[in-house]
Amino acid sequence: MSLADELYRETILDHYHNPRNQGVLEGPSILSVEGVNPLCGDELILYLDVKDGKVEGISIKSRGCSINTASSSMMTEAVKGLPVERVEELIDAFKNMMLKGEQTAVPEEFEDLEALQGVKKYPVRIKCALLPWNTLIEALHSAASGETAKAISTE
Amino acid sequence: MLDVARVRKDFPILDRIVNGRPLVYLDSAATSQKPQCVIDSITDYYSRYNSNIHRGIHSLGEEATAAYEGVREKVCNFIKATSAREVIFTRNTTEAVNLVASTYGRQHILAGDEILLTPLEHHSNLIPWQTLAKERDAKLVYCDVTEDGKVDVESVKRLINSRTRIVAVTLTSNVLGTIVPVAEICTIAHASGAVVFVDGAQAVPHLPVSVQDLQCDFLAFSMHKMLGPTGVGILWGKAEILEEMPPQMYGGNMINSVWRDRVILNQVPWRFEAGTPNIADVIASGVALDYLQALGMNNVRAHEKQLSQYALAQFSKIPGIKLYGPSTVEDRAGVFSFNLSGVHPHDVGQIVNEEGIAIRVGHHCCQPLMRDLDISGTARASFYVYTTEEEIDLLIGALDKARKVLGHVACR
Numbered sequence: 001m002s003l004a005d006e007l008y009r010e011t012i013l014d015h016y017h018n019p020r021n022q023g024v025l026e027g028p029s030i031l032s033v034e035g036v037n038p039l040c041g042d043e044l045i046l047y048l049d050v051k052d053g054k055v056e057g058i059s060i061k062s063r064g065c066s067i068n069t070a071s072s073s074m075m076t077e078a079v080k081g082l083p084v085e086r087v088e089e090l091i092d093a094f095k096n097m098m099l100k101g102e103q104t105a106v107p108e109e110f111e112d113l114e115a116l117q118g119v120k121k122y123p124v125r126i127k128c129a130l131l132p133w134n135t136l137i138e139a140l141h142s143a144a145s146g147e148t149a150k151a152i153s154t155e
Numbered sequence: 156m157l158d159v160a161r162v163r164k165d166f167p168i169l170d171r172i173v174n175g176r177p178l179v180y181l182d183s184a185a186t187s188q189k190p191q192c193v194i195d196s197i198t199d200y201y202s203r204y205n206s207n208i209h210r211g212i213h214s215l216g217e218e219a220t221a222a223y224e225g226v227r228e229k230v231c232n233f234i235k236a237t238s239a240r241e242v243i244f245t246r247n248t249t250e251a252v253n254l255v256a257s258t259y260g261r262q263h264i265l266a267g268d269e270i271l272l273t274p275l276e277h278h279s280n281l282i283p284w285q286t287l288a289k290e291r292d293a294k295l296v297y298c299d300v301t302e303d304g305k306v307d308v309e310s311v312k313r314l315i316n317s318r319t320r321i322v323a324v325t326l327t328s329n330v331l332g333t334i335v336p337v338a339e340i341c342t343i344a345h346a347s348g349a350v351v352f353v354d355g356a357q358a359v360p361h362l363p364v365s366v367q368d369l370q371c372d373f374l375a376f377s378m379h380k381m382l383g384p385t386g387v388g389i390l391w392g393k394a395e396i397l398e399e400m401p402p403q404m405y406g407g408n409m410i411n412s413v414w415r416d417r418v419i420l421n422q423v424p425w426r427f428e429a430g431t432p433n434i435a436d437v438i439a440s441g442v443a444l445d446y447l448q449a450l451g452m453n454n455v456r457a458h459e460k461q462l463s464q465y466a467l468a469q470f471s472k473i474p475g476i477k478l479y480g481p482s483t484v485e486d487r488a489g490v491f492s493f494n495l496s497g498v499h500p501h502d503v504g505q506i507v508n509e510e511g512i513a514i515r516v517g518h519h520c521c522q523p524l525m526r527d528l529d530i531s532g533t534a535r536a537s538f539y540v541y542t543t544e545e546e547i548d549l550l551i552g553a554l555d556k557a558r559k560v561l562g563h564v565a566c567r
């Protein structure tokens with residue numbers, strides 16, 4: 001299989017070229033968390049608005065690579081509007097898919113995310129895909145404890 | 156000029172097939188490949204005269220000591236130093252910087268003093284000074300660089316003052332390829348009593364470097380970037396400065412006499428080499444120096460200049476490429492950082508790797524410079540004695556592919 005079939009699938013390129021939920025969210029209830037991939041220096045800022053146990057708003061500001069950007073875009077699209085517990089399940093499922101090689105870990109309704117399976121063959125790129133997810137975990141922790149700014153790294 | 160076809164025969168790794176293609180190694184700035192003679196010398200040491208040095212009187216020990224100390228002489232000749240006693244073996248450039256920052260630096264930097272750097276510095280020649288400055292409440296000052304990545308010497312003149320104690324400067328930028336006018340900076344620094352620490356990691360492997368011409372006070376470089384093995388760095392310092400410096404580490408080898416409650420330290424340079432050193436790799440480093448000397452550093456430089464001229468011309472033909480650093484080969488080394496519009500460097504690296512081409516992507520341990528340039532990273536191709544114009548052509552072809560796979564097509 002060629003690189004384009006395996007890694008740079010159509011879905012990924014679509015999200016890379018037209019990332020959803022990109023940019024800054026502002027408002028009193030918005031919290032922001034910074035994520036860093038020390039390997040390549042890629043940084044992103046995740047903005048999260050949790051209200052009544054639900055992800056009301058989410059956006060990401062970054063200049064990441066294709067995998068990072070696509071993963072961010074798909075993630076924000078998937079979790080927007082979901083209850084926090086459901087988001088946590090999805091994060092687990094996604095990380096299991098990426099790290100443990102579980103083929104069917106991601107629920108059907110999030111089939112876009114399946115496109116990121118190809119990344120598993122390129123171990124250095126797994127971090128690119130995970131950065132937004134790990135940053136989201138951190139943001140949810142902050143939301144739960146009422147903090148508003150934090151920096152994390154994927155190391 | 157170099158007979159590159161012949162040189163290439165000396166490097167067994169160049170026969171490798173990567174992802175179904177012959178390896179195109181364009182990452183020598185990260186670490187160079189090794190000729191067979193260097194590889195063999197390591198086996199030769201371990202199979203014929205492996206022994207600890209500076210102790211015992213048996214024949215193996217004598218042979219190993221002579222070989223190890225002989226490399227000090229070779230380094231001394233290579234950088235036109237006046238005495239082998241000014242040559243200290245470390246693990247790498249990074250350790251050499253840390254050695255000076257934690258000894259000379261701690262001795263001389265007081266609150267309110269200034270350390271002058273260029274914005275081009277590798278983290279290795281930045282964080283040790285930054286940490287020292289924080290510890291001592293001293294000030295880090297950065298000179299300016301021009302639009303095309305050259306060090307603005309006028310800004311150095313303006314910024315150096317009576318509080319400037321140390322100027323830490325790279326001789327060649329590992330990102331932009333800029334060759335910095337270090338001799339000129341040394342004259343300016345010395346006029347106001349500052350010492351100059353030169354990071355030669357990207358320069359000594361590629362150009363003739365003479366510490367006498369530079370008139371610097373310290374020079375550091377890594378053997379693994381100049382055909383030698385990993386694990387050997389060089390710190391050269393002026394004898395009169397080294398004599399006054401305390402050791403960084405204590406233990407065996409670095410002493411003259413020891414009592415229960417006191418010690419008389421060994422002479423320079425052994426005072427700075429506590430414990431059993433990396434004997435095998437130091438000896439192999441000597442073989443690398445011989446190899447480079449036989450090629451002739453003027454020839455090495457001429458070869459890379461020619462490649463750079465070619466690369467500048469070829470790169471400029473790629474639509475949407477942004478090339479960083481000086482545009483004249485006189486001012487630059489064979490290190491080319493670039494970005495393709497709409498393609499992240501990480502993806503560029505991945506796609507060219509598919510063609511067997513090794514380049515480096517990311518921030519290259521120069522995050523402050525990346526922030527200055529307002530980019531997250533670059534892709535970087537770097538050349539050495541075995542690099543050919545055909546390899547540059549292959550890279551250019553692969554970049555075209557990267558653009559096609561990932562480049563943003565406006566009305567998709």
Ligand SMILES: Cc1ncc(COP(=O)(O)O)c(C=O)c1O
Binds near residue numbers: 248277377
């Ligand atoms: C300019 C420069 N300085 C310092 C270093 C650090 O060298 P080492 O990792 O061998 O200590 C490098 C290598 O990446 C470099 O390019």
